[in-house]
Amino acid sequence: MFDVISIASRNLLRYRRRTTLTLLLIVIGMVAVLLFIAVAGSFKSMMIGQITDALIGHVQVHRKSYVASIDSLPLNLNMRPNILAQLDDKLKANPAIAAWSPRIKFGGMFSNFAETTSIRINGIDPEREAATVPLLPGRITEGSKDGPLVGRGQILIPQLLARGFKSKLGDTVVVVATNRDGSVNGKTFVVHGIMDGVTGPGGRDGYIHIDDARELLRMNEAEVSEIAIRLKDFSRLDKVSSQLRTGLESLTNKEGKPMLEVHDWKQLSPFANIANMIDLMTLFIKIMLISIVLVSVMNVMIMAVFERIREIGTIAAIGTPPSRILSLFLAEGLMLGIAGTVVGIVMSLAGIYGINLWQPTFNFGQQQGLVMAPTIAAGDVLTIAAMVVVVAVIASLQPAWKASRMDPISALRHV
Amino acid sequence: MSLVQATNLNKTYRVGDIDVPAIKGIDFVIEASSFVAFVGPSGSGKTTLLNMVGCLDHPSSGMLKVLDTDIATLDRRAAARFRGEHIGFVFQDFNLIPVLTVFENVEYPLRMVQKWPEEKRRAQVLRMLDAVGMADQADKRPDQISGGQKQRVAVARALVSQPKLVLADEPTANLDHDTAYRILELMKKMRDDFKTTFVFSTHDPKIMGEAETTFTLEDGRLTNNNSSGGSHV
Numbered sequence: 001m002f003d004v005i006s007i008a009s010r011n012l013l014r015y016r017r018r019t020t021l022t023l024l025l026i027v028i029g030m031v032a033v034l035l036f037i038a039v040a041g042s043f044k045s046m047m048i049g050q051i052t053d054a055l056i057g058h059v060q061v062h063r064k065s066y067v068a069s070i071d072s073l074p075l076n077l078n079m080r081p082n083i084l085a086q087l088d089d090k091l092k093a094n095p096a097i098a099a100w101s102p103r104i105k106f107g108g109m110f111s112n113f114a115e116t117t118s119i120r121i122n123g124i125d126p127e128r129e130a131a132t133v134p135l136l137p138g139r140i141t142e143g144s145k146d147g148p149l150v151g152r153g154q155i156l157i158p159q160l161l162a163r164g165f166k167s168k169l170g171d172t173v174v175v176v177a178t179n180r181d182g183s184v185n186g187k188t189f190v191v192h193g194i195m196d197g198v199t200g201p202g203g204r205d206g207y208i209h210i211d212d213a214r215e216l217l218r219m220n221e222a223e224v225s226e227i228a229i230r231l232k233d234f235s236r237l238d239k240v241s242s243q244l245r246t247g248l249e250s251l252t253n254k255e256g257k258p259m260l261e262v263h264d265w266k267q268l269s270p271f272a273n274i275a276n277m278i279d280l281m282t283l284f285i286k287i288m289l290i291s292i293v294l295v296s297v298m299n300v301m302i303m304a305v306f307e308r309i310r311e312i313g314t315i316a317a318i319g320t321p322p323s324r325i326l327s328l329f330l331a332e333g334l335m336l337g338i339a340g341t342v343v344g345i346v347m348s349l350a351g352i353y354g355i356n357l358w359q360p361t362f363n364f365g366q367q368q369g370l371v372m373a374p375t376i377a378a379g380d381v382l383t384i385a386a387m388v389v390v391v392a393v394i395a396s397l398q399p400a401w402k403a404s405r406m407d408p409i410s411a412l413r414h415v
Numbered sequence: 416m417s418l419v420q421a422t423n424l425n426k427t428y429r430v431g432d433i434d435v436p437a438i439k440g441i442d443f444v445i446e447a448s449s450f451v452a453f454v455g456p457s458g459s460g461k462t463t464l465l466n467m468v469g470c471l472d473h474p475s476s477g478m479l480k481v482l483d484t485d486i487a488t489l490d491r492r493a494a495a496r497f498r499g500e501h502i503g504f505v506f507q508d509f510n511l512i513p514v515l516t517v518f519e520n521v522e523y524p525l526r527m528v529q530k531w532p533e534e535k536r537r538a539q540v541l542r543m544l545d546a547v548g549m550a551d552q553a554d555k556r557p558d559q560i561s562g563g564q565k566q567r568v569a570v571a572r573a574l575v576s577q578p579k580l581v582l583a584d585e586p587t588a589n590l591d592h593d594t595a596y597r598i599l600e601l602m603k604k605m606r607d608d609f610k611t612t613f614v615f616s617t618h619d620p621k622i623m624g625e626a627e628t629t630f631t632l633e634d635g636r637l638t639n640n641n642s643s644g645g646s647h648v
Contacts, residue, residue, distance in 0.1 A: 003526050010514040314510040317471060318572070319499020319528040322492065408471050412506070 004324070008331035011304065022300045023340050026388060029292040030344025031351060033384055036285050038352045038374035043362070044278045046370055052265045054135035057101070057228030059241055059264050061087060061248065066225070067263055073107045073120065075180040078223035083251060083259055087227065090247050096240045098232045101125060101132035102224040104213040108177035110157070110206065112165045119161065120205050121175060123213020126150050132230045143169050143193025149207065154192035156207040162194045169193070175208070179217040187216045237264055286384070290391050293340070297333050297395035304332065305399040312403050313411025326404035333396025337389040344388070345381055352376060418580060418612050419445035419468055424477035426463050426635075437463040439635040440477065445614060445628070447579070450606050452626030453616045459632040461616035462584055468614065469502055469582045470494040482579055499528040503573030503611070505583035505602075509565040511557040511572075518544065518553040521571045529576055543571040546608065547601060563594035567601060574605055581605075583615035587622055599625045 012019045052058050066077040079087070084102070091100050104123035109116050126149040130137060137145045141159060150156050155175065157167060167173060169191055176186040189208060197203020214222065231240050241264045248260045266272035305312070316325060352374050361369045426438040438460045445451050453461045466472040467479055470486050471494070479486050482501055489497055498504075503524075511520045522540045525531040531539070544550040547567040552560055560568070566586060573581045583602070587595030599622065602613050615626070623629055631639035 007515070007527070014514050310508075310510065311512060314504075314506065314512070315523070315527070316495065317469070317498065317504050317506075318524055319495050319497075319502075321495050321499075321528075324527060409466055412510075 004327050004331045005335070008328055008335055011308075011328075012332055012335060015304075018300055018303070019336070022296045022336055023343065025296040026293055026336065026340025026392070027344045027347060029289040030341065030384065030388060031348045033285050033289045034344070034348035034376060034381065035351050035355075035374070037282055037380050037384075038348075038376040039355070039372065040278045040282060041376065041380075042372055042374040044275050046372075047271060048265070048275060050135065051269050051271050052234075053133055053230075054139055055133060056265045056268055057132050058231045058234060058237060059229040059244065059262060060268060061227040061229065061244070061260050061262055062225070064253075064257070064259055064261050067261065067268070073105050073225070075106060075217065075223075075225075078104070078180075078225050079227070079260070080223060081221050084222070084224055084227075086251055087248070087260065090244075090251075091227075091229065094240070094243070094247070096231055096233065096236060096243070098230045099128065099131035100227050100229040101128040102210065103129075103226050103228060104210055104217070104219075104223065105225040106177055106213070106217060108175045108216075110161060110165075111174045111176065112167055112171065113174065115165055117161065117165070118204070119157075119175065121177070121213065121216075122205055122207045123210040124149065124207055125210050129207075129228075132228050134230075139195045139197075140193040141196050143191075150192055150209055152209050152212055153189060154209070155189035156193040156195050157191055158203045158205055159194055159196050161204065161206070162191070167191055167194075175206075175216065177216050179219075181218075183218070185216055185218055187212065286387070289384070290387065293337070293388050293391045294395045297336055297392045298398065300336070301329060301333055301396045301399035305329065305403045308403075309406065309411045309414040312406050313408045313414065316406060316408040317412060322404040325406075326400045329400030329403050330393055330396050333392045333400070334389065337392025340392070341385045341388045345385060348376075348381075417444045418447045418449075418482060419443075419614070420478075420480045422478045424464075424467070424479055425475045426460075426467060426472070427475045437635050438467075438474075441632075441635075441637045443630055443637060445612065447612055448606060448610045449612055450603055450625075450627040451612070451614045452623055452629045453614070453632055454618065454620075454623045454626075454629055455632035456618055458634075459618075460635040461618075461632055463635075464632065465582050465584050465614065465616055468580075469504060470498050499524065499576070501579050503576065503578040503581040505566070505569045505573045505581060505586045505615070507585040507588045509557070509562070509569045509589070511565055511568055513557050515556075516553065517549060517555050517557070517560065517568050520557065520568055521575050524572060524576045539575060540571075543575045544568075546574075546605065547571040561594075562590055563597065566590060566594075566598050570598070570601055570605065574609060574611060577609065578611060580612045580614065583613065585617060586615055587617065587619065592621065595619070595622060596625070 063077045063079050066074065091097050102125060106121055108119055108121050110119040130149055137149060155173065171191045172188055173191060174186050174188050176184060178184050231237060241262055245262045248262060249258045251259050253259045312325060355372065355374050360372045362372060363370065421441060421443050423440050423442060424438055425440055427434050427436045453464055455461055467474055468481060470481065470489055473487050484497065512523065515523065518540055521543055522536060525536045525539060541550060544553055547570055549564060549567050549571060552564060557565055587598055590598060605611060606613050617623060630637055
């Protein structure tokens with residue numbers, strides 16, 4: 001094998017300019033792909049981070065059918081205390097879960113005594129909510145980010161609403177809501193903070209203390225609309241979600257059917273589609289890389305075979321087995337792939353390092369100046385490297401096969 | 416002992432719809448350790464004959480035995496193995512591999528065909544380079560040596576794996592007369608030293624006389640045989 005590699009490397013160096021150009025194409029392709037994966041991956045992670053850590057949480061548990069009618073925020077599909085106690089036990093027993101937070105969600109009317117508009121209210125336990133969605137305090141644009149997110153009698157209102165109603169910190173407002181039985185109740189709150197919307201200026205989510213929510217809705221029991229869950233390791237999302245689904249199947253209603261349903265963030269946020277689009281774009285970039293490597297290596301190998309027909313005839317005549325001739329040309333493709341991969345990886349890592357030093361910023365929704373910090377997983381690097389090497393060998397196959405099948409007499413006659 | 420034996424050997428090429436006979440029913444025997452020339456004008460069938468003896472081509476009919484092996488029975492792989500083990504080649508254009516040094520060119524059959532161990536390989540290559548007077552040029556590349564030197568290297572490459580038979584197709588055609596004679600002398604000396612059978616083709620009347628046995632080919636037929644190491648049956 002070493003003999004084959006040694007001769008193959010000499011042959012590659014025979015046409016330095018052509019080899020260099022081919023390598024350059026492979027390197028450019030690799031750098032483009034790895035940088036794209038790193039930057040797009042960074043953007044995607046940051047975006048997902050904002051969605052999950054400032055709003056949704058990693059996973060949510062609801063009563064069956066709640067998510068299907070989530071637009072109307074139904075109060076008749078809340079989870080009751082007996083189920084919540086069992087759910088609590090299950091979540092406590094799961095070592096993959098870092099924190100969870102109960103929420104009561106309902107639609108109401110917001111009034112500053114002069115004007116009235118609709119609002120989506122999230123009744124939260126401030127400490128547990130901060131542990132479950134730790135970026136939530138960061139969304140407070142006006143008001144204190146320290147201390148409890150919201151206390152009894154306080155409300156965090158969305159920026160758009162504050163701007164439209166000219167509401168300021170310390171203002172007294174009223175929230176009116178209809179409870180499950182259809183009776184209407186109102187409660188005054190003091191504006192404790194103004195928040196931006198994660199996804200843009202259209203957010204209409206306000207936050208109050210969960211006990212205030214229960215009081216406003218005149219709940220006799222400590223009901224909950226949803227449980228938001230934060231995992232210790234986000235990369236295990238699918239596995240833990242699946243475990244939770246299986247684990248919660250035992251909590252059944254009178255008919256013996258599961259009472260609860262588990263959704264991860266991808267099933268709850270439309271931004272999962274953007275994440276999927278980034279993955280799709282990455283796939284297309286990978287296909288482009290494969291095409292570049294395939295065409296450039298195949299081109300150089302076809303030329304190599306064409307220019308060395310007499311030489312192939314000579315080595316075939318003196319008894320070189322066809323398999324060895326095949327391996328000689330495959331080795332050239334392999335070495336092109338390996339060399340391009342090594343240089344491509346080095347340059348890509350240098351590029352990623354450079355971007356991290358440069359620290360460019362971008363905006364996502366209302367979040368300004370998010371610092372781009374591209375990273376790339378070793379698995380991605382290895383996958384791309386393996387892909388390039390394999391494609392380079394595949395691209396050499398046809399020319400190598402042709403060389404190994406060449407008739408020595410015709411090859412020796414070739415001018 | 417006969418090394419090559421041809422009986423009613425024919426080779427016909429198909430060109431379009433026409434059959435073109437290149438070798439027409441010839442018989443000959445080449446003895447071991449002989450120094451044989453196939454002579455004749457261009458197109459007489461010399462190269463076709465050498466190609467068949469060298470297991471590069473199959474006869475259309477008749478029988479051709481090389482080292483008691485009927486070459487018609489060899490498929491591509493078996494023919495390559497047979498050539499690698501038993502036959503050396505010297506080409507008109509030298510056909511050295513340009514990216515390899517003189518040493519590596521001679522080493523090639525041992526390294527890529529027969530896979531000798533490195534130490535043994537090195538000793539054998541140096542021995543052959545010494546025998547052809549090219550030991551001092553071992554590190555040069557083919558483009559750094561003259562035509563005569565290239566052919567010496569080619570002879571060393573043909574002999575390095577100690578084949579029973581060396582075939583040389585017009586080995587002196589690209590050399591001046593002095594160099595051509597020196598190459599033939601070298602080949603003869605190698606025959607004497609290593610007991611290898613040399614069979615070469617030429618159309619140069621001055622070179623023909625160097626062979627101990629001469630088969631004259633005309634239009635695919637053997638017309639004459641001056642024999643001491645072979646015979647026209």
